[in-house]
Amino acid sequence: MQPPPPQDATAVEHLLALDRAHAWHPYTSTIDRDPVYPVRRAHGCELELMDGRRLIDGMASWWCVIHGYDHPALNQAARDQLEQMAHVMFGGLTHAPAIGLVERLVRITPAPLRQVFLCDSGSVAVEVAMKMALQYQQAIGEHRRVRFLSLRSGYHGDTFHAMSVCDPVTGMHQLFNQVLPRQFFAQAPAPRFGEPCSDADIADFQRLIESHRDEIAAVILEPIVQGAGGMRFYSADYLQRIRALCDAHGVLLIADEIATGFGRTGRLFACEHAGISPDIMTLGKALTGGYLTSAATLATEQVAHAISSAEPGVFMHGPTFMGNPLACAIANASIDLLLEANAGPDTDIRPSISTSGPGWQTNIARIERALAAGLAPCRDLPGVADVRVLGAIGVVEIEEPVAMRAIQGRFIERGVWVRPFGRLVYLMPPFIISDDALRWLTAAVVDVLAEPSRI
Numbered sequence: 065m066q067p068p069p070p071q072d073a074t075a076v077e078h079l080l081a082l083d084r085a086h087a088w089h090p091y092t093s094t095i096d097r098d099p100v101y102p103v104r105r106a107h108g109c110e111l112e113l114m115d116g117r118r119l120i121d122g123m124a125s126w127w128c129v130i131h132g133y134d135h136p137a138l139n140q141a142a143r144d145q146l147e148q149m150a151h152v153m154f155g156g157l158t159h160a161p162a163i164g165l166v167e168r169l170v171r172i173t174p175a176p177l178r179q180v181f182l183c184d185s186g187s188v189a190v191e192v193a194m195k196m197a198l199q200y201q202q203a204i205g206e207h208r209r210v211r212f213l214s215l216r217s218g219y220h221g222d223t224f225h226a227m228s229v230c231d232p233v234t235g236m237h238q239l240f241n242q243v244l245p246r247q248f249f250a251q252a253p254a255p256r257f258g259e260p261c262s263d264a265d266i267a268d269f270q271r272l273i274e275s276h277r278d279e280i281a282a283v284i285l286e287p288i289v290q291g292a293g294g295m296r297f298y299s300a301d302y303l304q305r306i307r308a309l310c311d312a313h314g315v316l317l318i319a320d321e322i323a324t325g326f327g328r329t330g331r332l333f334a335c336e337h338a339g340i341s342p343d344i345m346t347l348g349k350a351l352t353g354g355y356l357t358s359a360a361t362l363a364t365e366q367v368a369h370a371i372s373s374a375e376p377g378v379f380m381h382g383p384t385f386m387g388n389p390l391a392c393a394i395a396n397a398s399i400d401l402l403l404e405a406n407a408g409p410d411t412d413i414r415p416s417i418s419t420s421g422p423g424w425q426t427n428i429a430r431i432e433r434a435l436a437a438g439l440a441p442c443r444d445l446p447g448v449a450d451v452r453v454l455g456a457i458g459v460v461e462i463e464e465p466v467a468m469r470a471i472q473g474r475f476i477e478r479g480v481w482v483r484p485f486g487r488l489v490y491l492m493p494p495f496i497i498s499d500d501a502l503r504w505l506t507a508a509v510v511d512v513l514a515e516p517s518r519i
């Protein structure tokens with residue numbers, strides 16, 4: 065398909081003026097406006113701006129677009145489903161796309177998770193998981209167990225109960241102090257990924273769960289990778305010990321796999337690094353390959369049946385758009401694509417690359433090697449605190465917060481879309497990204513961070 069010519073500059077200016085007047089972007093002021101860049105189309109791993117500039121996407125649109133933009137299989141799934149129905153309510157009705165999705169999710173997640181509650185976004189999936197834990201403890205007569213134990217540096221979403229278990233310092237606790245439920249927080253896990261966990265490493269968590277066991281309904285955490293709360297990769301051994309402590313104290317374990325699910329860390333789900341299975345799991349972000357908002361909360365039969373066996377005998381939640389057929393059909397196509405044998409890099413854009421491997425594991429391993437090699441030179445730059453890579457996640461941690469506006473502009477000039485936060489410059493590209501594009505992305509990070517103006 066021939067791309068349309070770049071939009072004329074006055075038309076773009078008009079659009080941007082309307083954006084400035086009325087569009088409230090995430091975490092922004094309506095007075096002191098952050099610059100925004102108008103996108104005309106997106107294909108593969110590239111965003112095309114309205115002025116014709118093309119950017120290699122290092123963010124996969126907040127980690128969702130694992131197969132790249134404008135994917136023929138996902139486009140086709142959306143078109144086919146549109147011909148049947150865009151939406152029907154899930155109360156009292158059901159349909160093949162939703163049934164296909166719950167079957168797939170039960171098949172690919174740890175075995176004890178057998179009941180799937182479909183919902184509309186990650187934060188809602190977390191609210192649903194927390195409500196399940198509360199209803200479960202009520203159902204088995206543990207009426208005092210109404211609080212949650214979480215880890216510092218965690219992130220679980222922006223709605224109220226989700227906020228209450230986000231990191232108490234970098235989260236929004238101060239601001240909403242008066243209304244947020246009070247939870248317990250253990251120190252962020254100290255042992256890194258690949259390291260063992262000592263008794264001292266787990267001591268803070270152990271003390272909290274032992275001394276408050278009668279008040280705690282569930283532990284909620286991001287397994288192995290703490291995402292938006294700090295991009296930290298921690299010990300699988302630590303996670304195993306948490307599972308054992310939850311079992312010992314009758315506390316449920318909620319694994320928030322919204323960021324880690326669907327292969328991002330090198331395993332289909334990050335819990336697999338530790339060989340553990342949670343009682344409740346949340347999924348979102350990459351679920352629909354980044355096409356539509358959708359999420360899921362999975363529970364074991366033990367949790368689901370306990371809730372269903374006690375007053376009021378039902379789980380009390382039901383979003384209007386749960387099980388949306390369009391989202392489910394695209395999610396099914398996305399999962400099938402992920403599990404397909406020949407998911408290689410984006411040959412459509414860079415036909416010269418021939419490293420396509422048998423399956424997503426090979427692809428993630430390829431990206432992991434490229435990120436590790438490409439970002440390594442950052443270690444020698446002044447002011448860089450750490451460089452770490454796990455699966456298709458590459459992180460450069462700086463000692464001081466980066467100057468977001470300036471650094472983002474510099475990345476755009478380099479032809480890449482990279483959006484740092486706080487002290488973190490990171491890459492989480494689509495899984496189909498080519499080796500050439502990865503080299504371009506990592507070189508841009510190294511060069512821009514080497515500039516003195518970055519902080």
Ligand SMILES: *Cc1c(COP(=O)(O)O)cnc(C)c1O
Pocket residue numbers: 185186187188190219220221222286291292320321322323348349
């Ligand atoms: C993004 C994210 C959420 C929130 O998902 P939304 O779709 O933005 O509501 C929750 N938990 C984790 C781990 C996330 O990364």
